[in-house]
Amino acid sequence: MSASDEEIHELVRQEAGDCLQRMEANLLALESGEGGSDEVDAILRDAHSIKGSAAMIGWQESATLANAIEDRMERARETGSVPRELVDPLLRGVDALQRAVNGEEGVAAPLVAELAGVGADADAEAAGTSGASGEGRGQPAARDPAPSEHAPTIRIDATKVDRMIDAVGETVLYQRRLEHAVESTGQAGRQVSDELEMGERLLGDLQDSVVQMRTLPLRMITSPFPRALRDLAAEEGKEAELVISGADTQLDRVILEGISETIVHLLRNSIAHGIEPPEERESAGKPRTGRIALRAHQRGGMVAIEVADDGRGVSAELLARADEAGSLADLLAETGFSTAEALTEVAGRGVGLDAVKRSVEGLGGGLEVTSEPGSGTEVTLLLPLTLALMRVLLFERGGQPFGLPMTSIGRVVAVGETTSLGNRPSIEIDGEVVHLSYVGGQRGAGGELAERPPAIVVESLGRRLALVCDELIGEEEVVIKSLGAVLSEIPGYLGAAILGDGRIALVLDPNHLLKARREAMAVEQPDQKNERPPGQVLVVDDQFSARELQRSILEVAGYKVEVARDGREALRRIGEIPDLDLVLTDVQMPEMDGFELLEAIRGDEAHASLPVVIVTTLGDEASRKRGAEAGADAYIVKNEFDQEALLETIERLAGK
Amino acid sequence: MSWVGVLVRVAGEHYALPVEQVLEVADMGEIAPVPGSPPEIVGVGNLRGQVIPVIDLATTLGLSGGEPSRVVVAEAGELRAGLLVDEVLDVGELPPASEPVASAYLLGACLVDGALVAALDVDAVLGSIGSREASS
Numbered sequence: 112m113s114a115s116d117e118e119i120h121e122l123v124r125q126e127a128g129d130c131l132q133r134m135e136a137n138l139l140a141l142e143s144g145e146g147g148s149d150e151v152d153a154i155l156r157d158a159h160s161i162k163g164s165a166a167m168i169g170w171q172e173s174a175t176l177a178n179a180i181e182d183r184m185e186r187a188r189e190t191g192s193v194p195r196e197l198v199d200p201l202l203r204g205v206d207a208l209q210r211a212v213n214g215e216e217g218v219a220a221p222l223v224a225e226l227a228g229v230g231a232d233a234d235a236e237a238a239g240t241s242g243a244s245g246e247g248r249g250q251p252a253a254r255d256p257a258p259s260e261h262a263p264t265i266r267i268d269a270t271k272v273d274r275m276i277d278a279v280g281e282t283v284l285y286q287r288r289l290e291h292a293v294e295s296t297g298q299a300g301r302q303v304s305d306e307l308e309m310g311e312r313l314l315g316d317l318q319d320s321v322v323q324m325r326t327l328p329l330r331m332i333t334s335p336f337p338r339a340l341r342d343l344a345a346e347e348g349k350e351a352e353l354v355i356s357g358a359d360t361q362l363d364r365v366i367l368e369g370i371s372e373t374i375v376h377l378l379r380n381s382i383a384h385g386i387e388p389p390e391e392r393e394s395a396g397k398p399r400t401g402r403i404a405l406r407a408h409q410r411g412g413m414v415a416i417e418v419a420d421d422g423r424g425v426s427a428e429l430l431a432r433a434d435e436a437g438s439l440a441d442l443l444a445e446t447g448f449s450t451a452e453a454l455t456e457v458a459g460r461g462v463g464l465d466a467v468k469r470s471v472e473g474l475g476g477g478l479e480v481t482s483e484p485g486s487g488t489e490v491t492l493l494l495p496l497t498l499a500l501m502r503v504l505l506f507e508r509g510g511q512p513f514g515l516p517m518t519s520i521g522r523v524v525a526v527g528e529t530t531s532l533g534n535r536p537s538i539e540i541d542g543e544v545v546h547l548s549y550v551g552g553q554r555g556a557g558g559e560l561a562e563r564p565p566a567i568v569v570e571s572l573g574r575r576l577a578l579v580c581d582e583l584i585g586e587e588e589v590v591i592k593s594l595g596a597v598l599s600e601i602p603g604y605l606g607a608a609i610l611g612d613g614r615i616a617l618v619l620d621p622n623h624l625l626k627a628r629r630e631a632m633a634v635e636q637p638d639q640k641n642e643r644p645p646g647q648v649l650v651v652d653d654q655f656s657a658r659e660l661q662r663s664i665l666e667v668a669g670y671k672v673e674v675a676r677d678g679r680e681a682l683r684r685i686g687e688i689p690d691l692d693l694v695l696t697d698v699q700m701p702e703m704d705g706f707e708l709l710e711a712i713r714g715d716e717a718h719a720s721l722p723v724v725i726v727t728t729l730g731d732e733a734s735r736k737r738g739a740e741a742g743a744d745a746y747i748v749k750n751e752f753d754q755e756a757l758l759e760t761i762e763r764l765a766g767k
Numbered sequence: 768m769s770w771v772g773v774l775v776r777v778a779g780e781h782y783a784l785p786v787e788q789v790l791e792v793a794d795m796g797e798i799a800p801v802p803g804s805p806p807e808i809v810g811v812g813n814l815r816g817q818v819i820p821v822i823d824l825a826t827t828l829g830l831s832g833g834e835p836s837r838v839v840v841a842e843a844g845e846l847r848a849g850l851l852v853d854e855v856l857d858v859g860e861l862p863p864a865s866e867p868v869a870s871a872y873l874l875g876a877c878l879v880d881g882a883l884v885a886a887l888d889v890d891a892v893l894g895s896i897g898s899r900e901a902s903s
Contacts, residue, residue, distance in 0.1 A: 277815060277816030278816070280816045281815060511799055511800065512799075550802055592817070592818045593818070594801070594811060594818060595811075595819055595846075595848070596845045597820045597847070597896050598801065598811070601801065601804050601808075602803070603802075603803055606818075607799070607811055607818045609816060613797075613813055614797060614813075615797075615811055615812070617799060617801060617802075617811070
């Protein structure tokens with residue numbers, strides 16, 4: 112999914128709206144005499160935030176005006192007071208900024224001039240400077256958004272959405288129980304099954320939309336960053352490239368909205384304070400172009416977002432002072448602290464990291480900064496994983512379901528002969544010796560294992576191990592919930608997911624598994640040679656869950672899988688997929704059902720001999736007969752669905 | 768000063784929890800054990816879509832021989848957990864728990880109809896899990 116510009120603009124608009132409201136309240140407090148330096152600092156932070164995000168997406172007019180407000184407030188901070196006569200123009204500046212953010216043109220210039228002029232007698236030089244800087248970046252306002260007709264948004268208390276997610280989850284459970292109860296009577300007619308299936312589909316849609324109300328991938332906000340970063344670097348006479356990884360990491364929407372401006376701050380800081388001018392880099396033996404990495408990944412129960420540059424880092428003297436201040440993050444976040452030698456348009460006035468720290472802490476997270484003089488700085492935002500979606504491979508051990516993030520899984524093997532390496536049972540995979548690992552750390556926990564149990568090969572950072580389990584359940588997208596504050600100190604889990612049947616699957620932290628096995632030796636071997644090409648299967652089912660379950664089972668077993676949502680789509684796909692080995696189809700589907708699909712395949716000379724397996728809830732004799740007459744190679748009833756039987760059938764039919 | 772408590776039975780003994788700290792008495796269904804957790808953690812349960820840890824009160828208090836059947840959901844500040852008990856007896860006004868008791872998990876004890884009832888320190892019971900694990 113990629114965010115459209117309009118979605119990004121809407122996020123910036125919402126953030127700016129929040130900032131502007133606070134600025135107004137703080138200005139009014141100053142005017143009434145109740146406010147003091149806290150309010151001044153807060154106004155500075157908000158103006159700085161708006162300037163940052165507006166500049167990033169090319170809203171020059173808004174950025175210029177925000178900069179003018181910031182300049183004027185900055186001078187006020189230096190003198191220690193905000194004169195009464197300044198409040199009014201500042202308030203009008205806030206109003207004009209709101210209009211500029213909403214897309215109105217031509218509102219900035221008069222206010223920029225006025226703000227620069229107010230109190231100019233007192234500080235003529237500063238006024239001149241700020242006026243000039245306002246003019247200096249007078250790029251055409253053409254990039255400002257046209258007054259747009261964006262979809263109206265509503266704001267909802269996040270706890271209400273959470274309650275809704277839980278309620279929908281429960282409803283899905285009851286639907287499944289109902290289906291099960293109806294099916295077990297064996298009397299379900301076609302009409303009842305149809306109605307139940309329709310209910311499941313509708314509930315699935317509902318669940319998807321509710322969850323989407325809460326989460327978005329980081330990608331939503333990253334798309335404008337690379338170009339904006341190049342522009343910022345150019346203004347500073349520097350060269351830099353941005354490398355983004357982990358952009359698919361799902362984040363709570365509330366958090367995602369809160370951090371876009373924070374990340375913008377960090378990128379600007381990296382350019383202004385971190386990356387050196389090209390000549391300086393060359394003489395230091397670095398490539399001319401600086402490299403800024405934006406990485407997101409899950410760390411324990413948190414999401415870590417890192418902005419790392421390969422610039423000059425902070426000075427050794429600063430690092431020493433950091434020990435006194437508590438941490439480098441604390442030191443750099445002190446208001447008024449700046450590592451920039453000169454104040455430039457790009458980063459500014461040291462309010463940057465202060466704003467970052469407050470914003471992250473406001474979201475229940477934390478800030479970490481590490482730096483090495485001469486080689487770079489890394490800022491890590493640690494954000495709570497109150498709610499996050501993750502694709503996991505579910506498996507069973509000792510009658511209990513567990514999950515592992517799909518991103519950490521190499522593949523699944525059957526444990527045959529084990530050897531011992533460093534006193535640990537190990538197996539050989541492609542000539543490499545890999546330690547076996549057990550849930551809970553002990554072989555015995557969870558009961559006896561089967562003779563040749565499956566093992567999931569977990570890989571990360573060049574290490575791997577094989578986690579032994581009883582049975583694979585399948586791949587699923589789940590909502591990860593925290594185990595709660597009481598268990599927060601218990602290592603090894605990313606959280607828990609509530610499955611469709613109401614059971615709880617603990618989701619293991621692959622990094623913890625691998626850390627516990629860090630000493631595991633691995634004899635490095637080149638990549639395995641390809642065996643025969645995998646079979647290609649088309650899965651046809653109108654139900655997302657059924658489709659994805661079959662897909663994951665087949666993919667884990669080494670097949671390449673394509674999917675289609677009904678017979679008509681399937682027919683089209685059959686014509687497009689080269690080397691298709693087998694079709695797996697449901698019967699009851701909209702548009703064209705499975706029997707019709709089968710008849711169409713058999714009637715088409717090019718594909719008449721293509722193996723077709725029917726997988727359906729219809730277990731009655733008449734349906735089976737119809738399937739056989741239409742030319743199905745195999746008929747599998749979903750109630751009796753058995754992973755191994757399915758794989759055997761497919762292996763038999765698709766085996767070359 | 769008298770107080771209102773939720774009276775429970777754990778391994779044949781009577782305990783009371785301050786009613787303000789009890790959210791509900793729940794039927795949590797299957798509880799998923801959490802490998803690697805301390806022995807008093809029974810596992811995590813599904814409370815209407817919320818994942819909450821369940822603590823075996825008998826193990827915490829060093830008792831044995833209970834027949835846990837009910838889960839009392841309790842909270843202490845940010846911490847929330849289900850406490851496994853044999854039976855929930857009553858909710859009612861209790862005399863001050865002024866008798867001293869030598870246990871980190873109890874606030875004191877009082878006599879109710881001639882039987883000794885110990886007042887649970889819910890903060891200590893819920894707070895003990897994380898800290899002990901962290902220090903080990």
